[in-house]
Amino acid sequence: MRRPFQLNTAASLVAAALGPLALAVPAAAAEPPMDVVVVSGSRIEHASFDLPAAIDVVDARRIRDTQMRVNASEALAAVPGLVAQNRQNYAQDLQISSRGFGARSAFGVRGVKLIADGIPATMPDGQGQAATFNLDMAERMEVLRGPFSAIYGNHAGGTIQLFTRDGKGKPEVETSIAAGSDNARKIDINAQGEAGGIGYLIDTSRFDTDGYRAHSAATRDQAFAKLTLAPSKTSRLTISASALRQDDTQDPLGVTWATYQRDARAGETDASDTQTPRRTLAERYNTRKSIDHKQAGFAFEQRLGDDRLRATLYAGTRQVIQFQAFSRFVQTPATQSGGVVDFDRDFHGADINYVHVRQLGGGKLTTTVGVDAGYSSDERQGYENFIGTQFGLQGALRRDETDRVSSIDPYLQSEWQRDDWVASAGLRHSRMKVDVRDRYLSNGDDSGRVDFRHTTPVVGLLYKASPTLNVYASAARGFEAPTLNELFYSGAGAGFNFQLRPATSTHLETGVKAILGAHTRVNAALFQVKTDDELVVDVATGGRTSYRNAGKTLRQGGELSVDSQLGAGIDARLAVTLLRAIYDQPFGNVAQGSRLPGVPNANLFGELAWTSSSGAFGAAVETIASSKAYAEDANTEIPAPGYAVLNLRAQAKQQSGGWRFKQFVRLNNVSDHKYVGSLIIGDANKRFYEAAPGRNWMAGFSAQYAFQ
Incomplete structure (x- = not known):
């Protein structure tokens, strides 16, 4: 008989999962325990504090200070319930999972919805790219987990919203320069201010690295611009545009356990290579990806007394060409679509809602009604990745199609507050259509269409037991449709898998939010998620992954975060996640009770930070720890072992007239611990493992001038 998960077992489970490493973890925090205002949920x-949901705010200091501001994982490590991994592979983006959702993603982010200034960084099919976030201009990130994520539609585990700062005040210009291990370097230039009632913000940056792993060099150019203005005393208009460009970003691929043990930085040797010495797969096929992403949008808000009308519109393009590590020599003619992926995407969408506030039953009722719509169209081709006997070149056409995805989601959400009670409820109906028009017919016609639809209700109740103690409970139904990439191949290798079904889930959560004394805040939550038709890896080989529906899965866990001001300029933060994520029904060779791959049982972040009384100097020690994680469903292969690493950082700032200067230095993985940073789930060639860096450093300097 399965015993229920209890929060009071948290200490013993952490100790069991992390062993003696947990004893060395310092307490932690970078932000005061005072309450913050959020819009997510x-x-x-x-x-x-008054929202019946698990939500954390990552502020500008944690995002921008003492970091190179290249990967959102740098700041998200401090959030409980979230696993944010830098794969050391800029061709595949970050690996982010929330309560276990999204851990199987072979590239990019899925299972977690990404939003920047109200504009989705997640496409209508549920696949998102965290690389499009502009961290240089970030004001905060809101991370929502659990049942209330259902109000954002087709995903299951959570929502991450990035908010950039507004241009205001006198004009300012700033230059930042940072450098680090593996010849990493970044330069950023930005300007902001306000003129004639129009706030403006413009930013451009370039990041280069040789990469920690073999064949992992990357160059990333980003640009961002934002205008804010008030057409009237009761309205606000925000216009933004952004661009991301990565040319020939190298893809190091995963490696086997034997290769990782021999040399964590090495690539996997290609056994079929005839050269002496043999090249790695990444070298022989010159695996790489180029990305050119541009988007623009505007958000308008009109206040009508206590009511509000909001409209967000956006549009963009994305071009990708990717060279993978397989060719027709290892494919049959029926399944061959080429080792080169080439697509041009146009996308656009809108979110329009009206917020109505009225008095009802002695309390305040706030009701939001709206519709969220999205559309993307890909002109997609596939080519052989060789010409003659040379690999890594775009060869003959093997795929030619148009892939269209559209979604339209009406939603309704209400919140009623009276005295010590807050009751919330919401309903969203998600409908996603996928339409494929195949023009390459020599291997059959893969044209077709499929519709996915689901209604996701959410309810929550919060009781204010005292001014410093709130307790809450919430529940929801979740919906996770297959992405385009999960539909592309069937296990047999024949065309689109139109039989793939969406996963549906039931989420339950209960939690406590407390303020202890004047200087400590505690958030704790227990949760359970039951999922039917979980989407899992079926076959992953030769650079392509197909998916299937498994049976039932079960996730049970707890999250705890503590923020405290200890006095003498010392702050502390502790974030702990315990998660039991298993297959609750056997399928294939996977036994009931097997762990979900890529999902550790326990994660921990701890930080002890000091700031001088003048605010001119600061230093901190961080600990990040994780238990082991399996690489495939049956749990028979060697899992990525658990680890704990220690990081140190220091910063300083000065001011002279209109000038402000900042400097930082950071030393990560002080003990030079060797560990697996991320996993490629279910790879048929057992190249699961992606090594994290050993001891590494970075340092940065910024100068800002404010015009008088």
């Missing part, structure tokens, strides 16, 4: 300004 309710779509209106709301004190996070």
